[in-house]
Amino acid sequence: MGLSNGEVGATSHELLGAQAQIWNHMFQFINSMALKCAVQLGIPDVIHNHGQPISLSELIAALNVHPSRAHFVSRLMRILVHSDFFAQHHHVHRGCDDMEEEEAVVLYSLTPTSRLLLKDGPSNTTPLILMILDPVLTTPFHLMGAWLQMNGGDDPATICTPFKMENGMPFWDLAAQEPRFGNLFDEAMEADSKLLGREVVEECGGVFEGLKSLVDVGGGTGTMAKAIANAFPSINCIVFDQPHVVANLLGSTHNLGFVGGDMFVEIPPANAILLKWILHDWSDEESVKILKKCREAILLSKNDEGNKKIIIIDIVVGHVDKKEKMVDKKSIETQLMFDMLMMSTVTGKERSESEWKKIFLAAGFTHYNITHTFGFSEEENVILKKCREVIFLSKNEGGNKKIIIIDVVVLWGMLITRRRWWMRNQLTPSSGSIC
Numbered sequence: 001m002g003l004s005n006g007e008v009g010a011t012s013h014e015l016l017g018a019q020a021q022i023w024n025h026m027f028q029f030i031n032s033m034a035l036k037c038a039v040q041l042g043i044p045d046v047i048h049n050h051g052q053p054i055s056l057s058e059l060i061a062a063l064n065v066h067p068s069r070a071h072f073v074s075r076l077m078r079i080l081v082h083s084d085f086f087a088q089h090h091h092v093h094r095g096c097d098d099m100e101e102e103e104a105v106v107l108y109s110l111t112p113t114s115r116l117l118l119k120d121g122p123s124n125t126t127p128l129i130l131m132i133l134d135p136v137l138t139t140p141f142h143l144m145g146a147w148l149q150m151n152g153g154d155d156p157a158t159i160c161t162p163f164k165m166e167n168g169m170p171f172w173d174l175a176a177q178e179p180r181f182g183n184l185f186d187e188a189m190e191a192d193s194k195l196l197g198r199e200v201v202e203e204c205g206g207v208f209e210g211l212k213s214l215v216d217v218g219g220g221t222g223t224m225a226k227a228i229a230n231a232f233p234s235i236n237c238i239v240f241d242q243p244h245v246v247a248n249l250l251g252s253t254h255n256l257g258f259v260g261g262d263m264f265v266e267i268p269p270a271n272a273i274l275l276k277w278i279l280h281d282w283s284d285e286e287s288v289k290i291l292k293k294c295r296e297a298i299l300l301s302k303n304d305e306g307n308k309k310i311i312i313i314d315i316v317v318g319h320v321d322k323k324e325k326m327v328d329k330k331s332i333e334t335q336l337m338f339d340m341l342m343m344s345t346v347t348g349k350e351r352s353e354s355e356w357k358k359i360f361l362a363a364g365f366t367h368y369n370i371t372h373t374f375g376f377s378e379e380e381n382v383i384l385k386k387c388r389e390v391i392f393l394s395k396n397e398g399g400n401k402k403i404i405i406i407d408v409v410v411l412w413g414m415l416i417t418r419r420r421w422w423m424r425n426q427l428t429p430s431s432g433s434i435c
């Protein structure tokens, strides 16, 4: 009797290959923890502050590592060098005369990735790492199997996530009630928005052209809105978030304000609504409710000269750039991991284009346009303008309703490379629309 699932035909070479894949997968969390350790010790800052490539002994001295543990540091550095967080060079140290032996000294330096881990750097990503790898978020993953076997019920009000199973309350309640976790979360979002805010205003400026007002719904402590308000002084920006998030926050410029409320109840009117990292937190039903509230808010707004839009910064799962003719497996894997994070912590999910389209239609929108990168060449800006013209022509469909999604699929480390690649080759991004 043969074995099922092809096992019978597998050579020992194939079996060992399969085992190697399992081992690699099983150990992936160690990469995450090595990164967390590097961040906790402040290794990137130590190397940066040294001003030149640093030797192992200099690194150990600066890290405040206990002398009894000093010899472990080279092993931590070895895996981080392997993951391209640091670069390693060998410097041959020659003796004074020919009789002395040559000595190879290992020196470490930063890479483009570890530059994003510098505490005072303009794009410090460490708060995000510390939040995602905090036990509050990692522990619920251990409950995933048990959670899948539980009766989930149909009532959205009693919906239980692995996060709620572990912590006894939904994600948003814990963030509101537990200051340590709430601050960790806010700092992570601020760090992400600092990096993205600069990119969006520099590279996607066309999206904001002609707007008079914008509400950043679920805008947290306002980092993204600040970047927009500074870059576009004629846009009146409001950060709208839960009352406890925006309490005591004041706008730093004349055109920035904070309003507390519930996006499921009412959103202040504006020409444009920004939703950054919002809809992926919520189920389809909840997202349709939020989008309907956004639609009401833009339809109520005045002084719009027909320029009304909802700008969504989120992931579009499975996007493959046909022009690059290559499936970027790593980006897709990151999207899928993000989706698992949503499944474990909140009621949301990461969506494919067809899933996005479904909720847009359900919320009453008729048009959308997806920009699969932050890279806008001149040519790409022209395309955006053309999209707007198409929408102006369709006014009698009940108002000029437009959705733009800025897909952050390429955010992780590839952003700049891909933008340059497009500019060099003068290609346009792919976009989809339903009219």
Ligand SMILES: C[S@@+](CC[C@H](N)C(=O)[O-])C[C@H]1O[C@@H](n2cnc3c(N)ncnc32)[C@H](O)[C@@H]1O
Pocket (backbone or CB within 6 Å): 172, 189, 190, 192, 193, 217, 218, 219, 220, 221, 224, 240, 241, 242, 245, 261, 262, 263, 264, 275, 276, 277, 278, 281
């Ligand atoms: C993932 S964070 C995104 C923050 C910000 N947009 C950013 O990307 O930096 C989601 C935000 O939605 C806010 N939020 C959650 N429920 C809300 C509600 N019912 N009404 C308004 N904001 C809400 C949270 O407080 C949080 O700031």
